[in-house]
Amino acid sequence: MTQSFDAIVIGAGQAGPSLAGRLTTAGMKVALIERKLFGGTCVNTGCMPTKTLVASAYAAHLARRGADYGVTIESPVKIDMKRVKARADTVSRNARTNVEKWLRGMDNLTVITGHARFEGRDVVRVGDSQLRAPRIFVNVGGRASVPDMPGVGVVDYLTNRSILELDTVPRHLVVVGGSYIGLEFAQMYRRFGAAVTIIEKGPRLIAREDEDVSEAVREILTDEGIAVRTGASCIGFKPHPDGVSVDVDCTAGDPAVIGSHLLLAVGRRPNTDDLGLDKAGIATDARGYITVDDSLATNVPGIWALGDCNGRGAFTHTAYNDYEIVAANLLDGGNRRVSDRIPAYALYVDPPLGRVGLSETEATRTGRKILVSKRPMTRVGRAVERDETKGFMKVVADAETKQILGAAILGTGGDEAIHGILDMMNAGATYPVLQWAVPIHPTVSELIPTVLGDLKAAGG
CATH class of the missing domain: 3.50.50.60 (FAD/NAD(P)-binding domain)
Structure with a gap:
């Protein structure tokens, strides 16, 4: 027996649940299939547990530095790794439970647990059940790559x-x-x-x-x-x-x-090798990523790929933006494109690295005339007050259009401060607009106008 739906969502990562919510709200009968853990990589093995561990590690690091702040700790800092792990597990479990509870309580949504495999362009099998829909959205994520290294x-x-x-x-x-x-x-x-x-x-x-x-x-x-x-x-x-x-x-x-x-x-690899993509005629690249166009549609009409499995982004925020693009185009009459997205991400070492747009090296390769400015975090009052002055800020701009091309903030609060630049880039504002902003003191962001005011020709 075949069950018919208006749409099928394969995978409950960052894009899938929100998309299911929009589709059901629009009146569609939807099936969402998840073979294991609700919430995807971010909730279960990525952002949430790892950043919880990073926070515990930072607490240990700061405790060891207590004397630098005039705080005396009498005994060596000890790590209760079982408690550290339990804390990370709790954060993940709560988030995963909330996602699943939300989905299972969603009107017009059928949640199916199991492994989905295509049997045709509009047919998916999960165990003994066969599902059919004119719209199928693949959101299966990725996993760690294990190369064939010697031994x-x-x-x-x-x-x-x-x-x-x-x-x-x-x-x-x-x-x-x-x-x-x-x-x-x-x-x-x-x-x-x-x-x-x-x-x-x-x-x-x-x-x-x-x-x-x-x-x-x-x-x-x-x-x-x-x-x-x-x-x-x-x-x-x-x-x-x-x-x-x-x-x-x-x-x-x-x-x-x-x-x-x-x-x-x-490195990472997409979870696409056991979906039966060939039976649906869905094209992939040499690494197994599902090939999509600027609207995230595959080569097969009625099938889209979102999140890590499409090779167009490797982050939670890009996966969620994939959902926004598909929902806007499909339900709101929009014309949103992946190529409109300004790349931004963070590296969560301490201090963190916040990055947006082009690096200086990438900007130079474009052949345009660029301006560059760089200041150490020792110039940031907030960093000095916290005694966390490692790192620097760097901004790259187009000398002719005055558009900000990219930036790197490696330093305390860099993952948050970078958003001031990201927002200006999204708004299409030139760097003088941000240069004449009046930021709050004392913050990390307050140095950004100073950095912009010192933009000079690269190599100058």
């Missing part, structure tokens, strides 16, 4: 998901991958008390960022006692009595690092 099949390793199950502090955590996920876990576990080594194949950390950002982040981490090995040309793994031996380099430095635990943080 990876004969050693125990952690991913961003399984490391959340730890309720003890590793003796020595070896992190393979010097990008966003790996750096966040590296710093938090160092602050929990583990020895930590980061191994990165490339010449520097977070390679998509400007070199000055990469070097500043590296210095922040090494100042906390984290070992960083870049240019690791021969990464491989072997079992060791103390855990795992990680081959690092064939030419320089210690050839191997011995860790009690190994975290692989070397």
Whole structure:
């Protein structure tokens, strides 16, 4: 027997539930299918549990620095990792429960638990049930990628998901991958008390960022006692009595690092390999991401892909914006496009990095005449008062149009302060408009007009 619906949503991540809400409110009969955990990556293995852990790690770090603020702590700071884990678990569980409760109480929505697979352009099977709809929205997210590195099949390793199950502090955590996920876990576990080594194949950390950002982040981490090995040309793994031996380099430095635990943080892959996409004729790229156009429609009429599985964004906020684009175009007569989205994200090391638009390197590659300004966080009163002065602000603008092209704020509150620039870019305002704003003192954002007032030709 086939059940008919007006729309089917596959996946209850960031885009799926809100889309289901809009579709049902519009009078559609909708089915939402979730095979495991409601809430997607953010709620279960991403933002919410990891930022809860980051907050615990920051509390430990600040407690150790108590004397810097005139606060004396008589005994060494101790970490109750079971309590730390329980706190993160609670935050995730509450969010997941709330999402599921909301969906199951939604009028006109049928919630189905199970694994969805396409059987045709408008047909999906879940177990013994067959569902048909003229509109299908795929929101299945992604997972950690585990490359076929030498020895990876004969050693125990952690991913961003399984490391959340730890309720003890590793003796020595070896992190393979010097990008966003790996750096966040590296710093938090160092602050929990583990020895930590980061191994990165490339010449520097977070390679998509400007070199000055990469070097500043590296210095922040090494100042906390984290070992960083870049240019690791021969990464491989072997079992060791103390855990795992990680081959690092064939030419320089210690050839191997011995860790009690190994975290692989070397990228993500979409959850698209077991959906039967071929039976619906849905096109994917070489990495398995569903190919979509500027409106997030696939090559098959009536099928859209949202969130991490479409390769057009790897963040909670981009997944939610995917929902906004589809809902506006489908229900509100809009003409919203992914290409209108200004890229913005944050790296949650401490201090955090807030990023929007083009980096200086990317802006230079466009061939336009650019202006650049950079100021250290030591110039920010709020940072000085908090004794958290590491990092800097940098803004890049177009010399002719005076449009802000991008910015980086690496420093305390950088993940929040960056929104002042993001909002101006979204509004299409030129940098002099923001330059003559009167920000509140003392805040991190108050230095932004000063930075803008010092814009100069790149290299000048």
